[in-house]
Amino acid sequence: MQTSSPALYRVAQIxxxxxxxIHNLRMPGLQLMRSAGAAAFNALRQRWPGQTEITLFCGAGNNAGDGYVLANLALAAGFRLSVYTLIDPGQLKGDALTVYREFIQAGGRVARFAGRADSAGVIVDALLGTGLSRPVGEEYAQAISHINNTGCPVLSIDVPSGLHADTGCVLGCAVKADLTVTFIALKCGLFTGDAADYRGDIVCSSLNVPETVLAQLPRTAMLASKIPLKRRRRNAHKGNFGHVLAVGGNRGFSGxxxxxxxxxxxxxxxxxSLASRAQHVDWLNIGRPELMCHAVETAGDLQPWLERADVILIGPGLGQDSWAQDMLRQILASDKPCVADADALNLLARQPTRRPNWILTPHPGEAARLLGCKTHDIGADRFAAVKMLQNRYAGVCVLKGAGSLIADAGNIMVNTTGNPGMAAGGMGDVLVGVMAALLAQGLSLTDAATLAVHVHGEAADLIAASQGERGMLASELLPKIRGLLNP
Structure with missing residues (x-):
């Protein structure tokens, strides 16, 4: 697996x-705050170069301090500036109070937000930052609602206010930013869960904190990157690229x-090869004769095809009846690498099993069943959930959704491709087919899972860019995936 991908951290690690x-390298906290405000102001000017007006909303902590640094810089640069606060600024502490006083001494003015504000230009959100861990309070919720309804472009400092910086969950409501300027390192919560609807584009400023500082801390996750495949040898043959056996397609679910x-x-x-119910096999490969179809009605029928295959895929259209249970039991008795999806996961939830050489691909509902909890619990902390899945079932676990997470025994990868057009039947079937093929071609479990999730989402992004998201079909991804997997 590639380890040069950008690292993600939780707030406690930042x-x-x-x-x-501050304490070992003698970088004063005030210096870091000034650097943060300057980074946000520079990003604003770069993103909206013709803009000369800013409306700033400040809260009670260091996030507000970053905002007042930005305000002071904007004032000096001749911007028209409106600043609203949700607290008495005299209640600010430490460095935040220092930079607020500097802004006032420079001629800045601050008004108390009272449910309404005259907002224009670029809105800067310096309300809550990374410290929020409970639902947004009423007054802050009013300010967030106001920001979201202005129609103005929005820059959020460090993290959109109301978005949990560790989990990507919205805590009641959150600012919908066009640009988020975050500091020191990337936060986990900016890349999964609800985050994609709120973060906008992301700029990260190190604030001149050396990389050696972060190197002392364990990362929580990494952003997934595309893993290049090698060119095939000119004398290659089909035996070099593996035999996938896909098991499923119970009555009525052959698609x-x-x-x-x-x-x-x-x-x-x-x-x-496809192993499916006898009633399907005579026509299952019509239009795709390259598929070899086998009728399997008992575990004994399946065994010869298991022995010939290199990688097993089970789950698409499997069902949960006695036939499905027999198929899964027979596969678990083999030692072949395996990809398990859909109803195979629901059956596994009844009798949890650890296996080192498989990939599990649950969506949040299936993940909840696998862990014996509620779907809400999965969404509340997707990073914790995928780690628990991997600890319980071993192998590699892929927690699907916006910002899919891929976990092996030592790492969590976060995928950043894909779009809402993928919220359609069959997308998961295509994904696991890609994974099984990559395993069959010799990729590791982690690399096969990571690359499959990445190109699956990237293919959907290509279609969305040219044709839009609505009405996207899972089968439309196939030619795009082929193109993306070729060097």
């Missing part, structure tokens, strides 16, 4: 980095296993 910078099989073909597997 605070530890600040502590090291799922067909899409998974086609995805494996389009992703480069040398051979792809």
């Amino acid at each position: 605070r530890e980095a600040e502590h090291i910078a 799922a296993i067909r899409m998974a099989g086609e995805a494996a073909l389009f992703s480069g597997a040398g051979l792809v």
Whole structure:
């Protein structure tokens, strides 16, 4: 797995980095605050170069201090400036109070927000920052609602106010930013859960904190990056690229296993077989004769095809009846690498099993069943959830959703491709077909899962860019995926 991807940290780790910078490297907190405000102001000017008016909303902590530094710089640069506060600024403490007083001494003015404000230009959100861990209070909620309804472009300092910086959950309500300027390092909560609807574009400023400081701290996750595949040897043959056996397609659900099989073909597997109910096999490969289809009604029927395959995929259209249980039991008795999805996961939830050589791909509802909790618990901290899944079931676990998470025994990767057009039937079937094909071609569990999730989302992004998100079909991704997997 590539380890040069950008690292993500929780708020507690960022605070530890600040502590090291201040106390070990003698970088005063006031210096860091001035650097933060300057970074935000510079990002604002770069993003909106013709803009000369700013409306700033400040809260009670260091996030407000960053805002007052920005305000002072804007004042000196001749911007028209309106500043609203949700507290008596005299209640600010430490460095935040210092920079507020400097702003006032420079001729700045501050008005108390009372439910309404005259907002114009670029709105700067310096209300809550990274410290929020409970639902937004009423007065702050009014300010957030006002910001979101102005129609003005919005810059959030460090994290959009109301968004949990660790989990990406909205705590009641949150600012919808066009640009978020974050500091020292990237926060986990900016890349998963609700974050994509609120963060806008992201700029990260190190504030001149050396990389050696962060190197002392354990990262929580990394952003996934595309893993390049090597060119094939000129004398290669189909046996070099693996045989995928996809098991599923119970009565009435043949489409799922067909899409998974086609995805494996389009992703480069040398051979792809489908094991499905007898009533399906005579026509399951119509229009795609490259798929080899086998009727399996008992575990004994499945065994010969298990022995021939290199990688097993189970779940698409599987169902949860006795046939499905027999298929899963037979596969678990083998030692072949496996990708498990859909109803295979629901069956596993009844009898949890650890296996080192598989990839599990639950959506939040399936993840909740696998962990014996509620779906809300999964969304409340997706990083904790995917780590618990991997600890319980071993192998590699992929927690699907906006900002899909891929966890192995030592790392969590966060995917940044994909869009809401993927909220359609069959997308998961295509994803696991890609994963199985990449495993069959020799990628590790982690690399196969990470690359599959990345190109799956990237293919959807290409379609959305040219045709829009609504009405996107899972099968439309297949040619795009093939193109993305070729060097």
